[in-house]
Amino acid sequence: MAPNLTERRLFILKLVVQEFIETATPVASEMLVRKFGLGFSSATVRNDLAALEELGYLTHLHTSAGRVPTDAGYRFFVENLMDRTSLSLAEQRMIRHQFYQVRGELDQWIQLAGAVLARTAQNASLVTPPRAEQLRFKNLELISIHETMVLAVLVFHGGIIKQQTFGLDAARTPDDLRRCAGRMSDALADLTVSGVEELLAQDALRPLPTFGEFERAVIALVTHAMQAFEEQAREHIYSDGLLEMLSQPEFIPALARDDAERAVERLRRALDILKSGRGLGQLIPQALASEGVQVIIGGEHSEDEMREYSVVLARYGVGGAVTGVLGVIGPTRMAYPRSISTVRYISSLMSNLLAELYAGESRPPLEGNG
Incomplete structure (x- = not known):
């Protein structure tokens, strides 16, 4: 704290900030003395206001003799002078x-x-x-809604659920879809989007035996859904x-x-x-x-x-x-x-x-x- 910030000047700075917040009107020394019954003269207050302006806590508008707080004045008020209040x-x-x-x-x-x-x-x-601190995959369901159309239900930790349809090159039975969803749920369990991307990168270098083209398409769908959700969450x-x-x-x-x-x-x-x-x-x-x-x-x-x-x-x-x-x-x-x-x-x-x-x-x- 600056050495020339005396107790009196701290008190005056607090009054100026509070009064300006309340009235949106530049604060003059005469008004402070009159309103708050200060035990010192307007001249003393003017000197203190000038010192606070020199320190960068107050400034004055060209159309008024009164002072208003600067950003630094507000910051000092918030950190050092403000009364800590609670809602009633x-x-x-x-x-x-x-x-x-x-x-x-x-x-x-x-x-x-x-x-x-x-x-x-x-x-x-x-x-x-509210969103997951890091969106994590939980499980997957694949539901046949047409011979070559599937509904993917993606469930993430935190109760987040996304649904998306996608087409098939060839028809698959409900049992095939259920088994595939089980394999994908096991492979992707608890992974973040970066973890899913890393799994895809590993598969590209050395294909995993349990993954076929269909499974890779499902993983790509999961990756896209997670990326889109995180992007939307940042912007909303x-x-x-x-x-x-x-x-x-x-x-x-x-x-x-x-x-x-x-x-x-x-x-x-x-x-x-x-x-x-x-x-x-x-x-x-x-x-x-x-x-x-x-x-x-x-x-x-x-x-x-x-x-x-x-x-x-x-x-x-x-x-x-x-x-x-x-x-x-x-x-x-x-x-x-x-x-x-x-x-x-x-x-x-x-x-x-x-x-x-x-x-x-x-x-x-x-x-x-x-």
Whole structure:
């Protein structure tokens, strides 16, 4: 911590960040003294604001004498000054009740998580569906639906099932298909997509005696299905709360023409981010590999289009089985304590529900864990 960050300056920095988050209005020294009844003069506060600006935690707009936080100021606030809050017990009960009303309906849980995150944090939300940490093959069924047409039912660990039809060069009896499915289930059991690919590569170098052309075609089908699923899982991001985010002052044009143009550009960019997931996709693997709540603020993003936004993310799921990511996105002037506590609680709740669904585990009650 910088030596000239005195206790008083830390206190003033905390007040500036909190006030700007609440009002979206640059914070002046006179207002701080008047509103909070500070026991020192406006001149003293002005000097401290100037020192905090020199340190890079605050800046000022050309149209105002007040200060606003920089990305570094928000980061310092989140890591050192922010009050660690939890959702109220009443909010926790209400949210938990909503989820248990759709108990066992995974798709509805995902949509509900997005809606609750957006409504509670008053910003846009994002949720990725839970998926196997590494998709692993479990077993295969081959069902004849026509003389030369077969339905392949692919079952993967984590309760994931894929179905696909494919044609045959020659008719096969149901017994032939059942025996082939058994051989393939034994050969591919517990393999990841890379394991299946390696098996195919080995067979290409030295053909395995139990594999004929039909078996190789089935393995190629399995490989393609696993690759397609993993690619889709990386790209699928469910979002909600566009109206909540667009109600923030950053997206409401001011009277000045340049402010209006900036607000419209922010609106266009926000729509593009939420619709395409551009700028968000690369954050998902980072969150999946991390513990706890991750906060990425403004200029910390590597993508230019994300530099005016903050994202709060957390992993949820059952370790070793299925995991996903959920969080909120909004302007850097985000209510960080509220957003972080909301993401933390919904992540814990979703993990608990998935543990019961996929692994039959029981966990302690969530109340008070916000």
